[in-house]
Amino acid sequence: EPEVTQTPSHQVTQMGQEVILRCVPISNHLYFYWYRQILGQKVEFLVSFYNNEISEKSEIFDDQFSVERPDGSNFTLKIRSTKLEDSAMYFCASSRDSAGYSNQPQHFGDGTRLSIL
Amino acid sequence: DQQVKQNSPSLSVQEGRISILNCDYTNSMFDYFLWYKKYPAEGPTFLISISSIKDKNEDGRFTVFLNKSAKHLSLHIVPSQPGDSAVYFCAASGYYTGANNLFFGTGTRLTVIP
Numbered sequence: 095e096p097e098v099t100q101t102p103s104h105q106v107t108q109m110g111q112e113v114i115l116r117c118v119p120i121s122n123h124l125y126f127y128w129y130r131q132i133l134g135q136k137v138e139f140l141v142s143f144y145n146n147e148i149s150e151k152s153e154i155f156d157d158q159f160s161v162e163r164p165d166g167s168n169f170t171l172k173i174r175s176t177k178l179e180d181s182a183m184y185f186c187a188s189s190r191d192s193a194g195y196s197n198q199p200q201h202f203g204d205g206t207r208l209s210i211l
Numbered sequence: 212d213q214q215v216k217q218n219s220p221s222l223s224v225q226e227g228r229i230s231i232l233n234c235d236y237t238n239s240m241f242d243y244f245l246w247y248k249k250y251p252a253e254g255p256t257f258l259i260s261i262s263s264i265k266d267k268n269e270d271g272r273f274t275v276f277l278n279k280s281a282k283h284l285s286l287h288i289v290p291s292q293p294g295d296s297a298v299y300f301c302a303a304s305g306y307y308t309g310a311n312n313l314f315f316g317t318g319t320r321l322t323v324i325p
Contacts, residue, residue: 098254125311135317137255137300142311150311185254192311197243197262200313202254 096120098203100186106209107176115171115206117186126169127187127200128161130154137185143169144192173208181210214238215303217316225324230288232319234301237282241303245313246275246286249298258299259286291323 099118107113119126128140141151160172187200216235224230242263247255261268261275268275274287298320302313
């Protein structure tokens with residue numbers, strides 16, 4: 095069964111450094127997402143991406159964050175200058191179509207644990 | 212943000228019995244609901260979903276019930292198996308709440324006792 099893959103599984107970075115988290119969505123999916131889960135808290139939506147542009151973003155997704163689909167398979171999340179509070183599990187997800195418009199489920203990768211020192 | 216709530220942090224059930232996991236929501240604009248299962252060190256795995264035009268959806272051992280007037284949904288697992296032991300999240304989305312944004316509950320840890 096096709097799956098979303100994320101690399102690396104664990105990233106340790108010094109505060110203030112840039113970090114790029116990588117994802118390969120399911121190949122025939124059109125919508126891509128990033129979520130994060132801070133330890134002990136809910137899974138929270140960050141951003142959705144469709145047709146090479148951001149379709150929605152949350153308040154968390156400020157100017158420090160950016161997303162890109164640099165080629166036909168990868169989808170990346172960049173944090174420009176990391177802060178201690180960025181430490182979390184970051185999940186990438188993809189769906190064939192929009193959840194809200196077409197009732198399509200989002201399928202998640204296993205996540206990247208980001209630790210900011 | 213308490214739009215989706217799972218009030219039971221944990222549930223223990225004997226193997227072969229029914230597991231019932233509950234979820235409440237506050238935003239009446241939600242119209243699509245999903246259940247995910249999560250094992251440690253893995254991402255959420257999609258289990259089953261239901262749109263607001265239905266009140267029940269079944270897939271094998273898993274059935275989701277939706278009560279729109281009570282803003283409540285539940286997941287029934289029958290019969291429960293030890294491999295079902297995991298954390299279960301409910302999630303919701305809606306055309307007018309941000310169509311691509313899933314709102315998650317805090318999860319319920321299910322333990323199925325052999």
